[in-house]
Amino acid sequence: MKDKPLFQDTAYLKNEQYKNSTNLDARATLHRRFRTAVTPWQQWVFDHLALQPGTAVLECGCGPGRLWRDNLERLPPGCQVTLTDLSAGMVAEATAALQNAGHSFYFQAADVQKLPFPDDSFDVVIANHMLYHVPDLTQGLREVRRVLRADGRFLAATNGQNHLQELWQIGLELWPGAVTPWQQLLSAEWTFPFQLEDGKEWLTVVFDHITRKQYEDSLAVTEAEPILDYLLSSSFALNNRPSPETITQVRQKVAQQIAQHGAFHITKDTGLFMAW
Ligand SMILES: C[S@@+](CC[C@H](N)C(=O)[O-])C[C@H]1O[C@@H](n2cnc3c(N)ncnc32)[C@H](O)[C@@H]1O
Secondary structure, three states: OOOOOHHHOHHHHHHHHOOOOHHHHHHHHHHHHHEOOOOOHHHHHHHHHOOOOOOEEEEEOOOOOHHHHOOHHHOOOOOEEEEEEOOHHHHHHHHHHHOOOOOEEEEEEOOOOOOOOOOOOEEEEEEEOOHHHOOOHHHHHHHHHHHEEEEEEEEEEEEOOOOOHHHHHHHHHHOOOOOOHHHHHHOOOOOOOOOOOOHHHHHHOOOOOEEEEEEOOEEEEOOOHHHHHHHHOOHHHHHOOOOHHHHHHHHHHHHHHHHHHOOEEEEOOEEEEEEO
16 A cells, blocks of 8 residues: 555544544444453453552553553552553543542653653553554654663554454445445455554564463444444544445344344454563
8 A cells, every 4th residue: 555544644543533532432332332351451451561569651542541541440559650642632531531530640642653751761661552553663663662661561452353354344334335444454455554463573673572462352242333333433434424324224234133143243353462
């Protein structure tokens, strides 16, 4: 692909897709409400941070701060947590939710490719489902390494190529005849950078040790609307709104599958890398 795709277009990400948490929440809601895993995702990620009292943490691409909002009572005393995101709107939401939460949280709008912190500032850096948005990923990873202390750890969560296949299949029906990202994903014509399959190669450029963990989960969705909400929150959908008739037909089809099978089952392929 010659041009930078929309999902790596900084102005689009900052001003449209992630202007605030509305689109992200539509997708997170599907995962939160219909997961089969016992441990919720943000709790599973938090467990892998293995924070100790007094740890200095940086989150890149924090969104509205879910990782911390969902684990507040588990945060050890004395941790200093700096939340950053490209989008000022996301940082504002994280600030509103966490500034009076009784811990040392700091907030700043920042691009991971140019982090406004001195060398060796943090014990732990986390990038949770955001590295595939970074246009110059090697530069982003060099910045993470620079602000990490020599004995620091980096956690990077992402998806694999089998993630949400059944959802993309339904997505095809919302745009009959159009060349959609789902079509390209399903035919493996086009892939995101930094997936579970290629993440280790990227990390090897700046880290010596890398391990990978899989989050075992799938979705059993018992309502049609959250599936539509998910698909219609995507970058492609925001610029190519299907007709109301098409949306109604797809909604009915999903509802029929749920009535027939008890749920609409969706594969998940998600995990994280730990690097040091
Ligand atoms: C999929 S959301 C994930 C948000 C949050 N980590 C979570 O798991 O809920 C990706 C986030 O990365 C941010 N982002 C995208 N490109 C970025 C960059 N170059 N530097 C920092 N943040 C970026 C977006 O604004 C968005 O909030």
